Amino acid sequence: MERMVLVLGVSAGAGGVRAMLTHSDQPHLPPIDRCAVPRRAGAGVEEPVFEAITAMRDSAAARDEFVTGIAVTARCALHADAIRAAAGRSRLTVIDEPVAQLRYLRFTGQLPDDGAVLLYDLGSAGLTLTEADCRTEAILAGTHSTLLGGDGHDALLRWRLAHSGVDIDIGTSRAYKERLSSTPVLTAGDPATGERIVLTRSDFHDLVLAGIHHSVSYVRQLVEETGVPPRAVALLGGCTRSPGIREALTRLLDLPVVYDPEPDHVSVRGAVLMATEQPATRRVRGIRFAPPPPRSRVPRRKVVAALMVTTALGATVTGLLLTGHDSTHQGRNDIPSGPMEVAGTSSDPMPGK
16 A cells, blocks of 8 residues: 655644644645644743644554655744754754745735735734735745734633623633634623623624724834835734624725635645655755854864963953053043943844744
8 A cells, every 4th residue: 555645734833833734735625634732831832843743743653654744834033943953853844934824825826926915913922914025925024012912812801701790711711702703692601600791792802903903003114114015914813713803904904805714724734835845854944044063173283272372362461451550541520431331232033923
């Protein structure tokens, strides 16, 4: 019996990962298997990634099939480095998440042939905005905010119900939020007191509307920075399953909307596509973090010579400092002149969704 060739795509985020196992010639069809692994409190992003990879490899082995390519999306440089370091000698491809998203949307024909597109990715851990060129997949600009996202929506929903005497946990609030994406009304109940309240999709929309308006200001700022008006906006992430959120964004942004039926699986399907292109040797795409060059052995004779030169220079510098100490002139108001301090600036990497 001929063994089938499988590829595995993994999407890594701040809250956990999604993995999808499928045949290499069927990246757009329903997968053979899939899983979601939440990120354990205090664990690194690499832990759920390799837990999902192990589970999907076991699934392939149970079918007597072989995983020939693995691709993992990462949302920031820190996540990519952690995944690559944990991979060791494992062959996998690390991809910048927007690149994977663009690849899948292009593959399914949902993007314009040319011009720019705005990726509006509203996930549990925040909002990621990316403007990219549809034809070349070049990233023009991007930003991330943790002030907006599914976790914040859950907190608002719990506050709304608590105000009406219904106390629920985080998992229940998330379940209610997801149900409101497919049903206009539900009954929420307090498991301890039995108190019940009717909750509508409009109630939830009113809670998150202010945040949606705020996100539009981020979009406009990003477009002003690039100077390239997007031709469409792609709504990604689990939060965009809400019809009210999609309607509000369509109205506020006044752009054609690209919406995949599974907006929270676009990244992992893009990873599947990239896995089908993976060669036998390991490589890194999108983020392009090259491994450190191998250390070369330096002859002992050169090491001794370098140490002698360093010692001589150190003695010279010390002598100059001692000589200059007595001749240091006084500045204004008899305050000795001090050394110049040069402060560098640093920018934090984009945090995870």
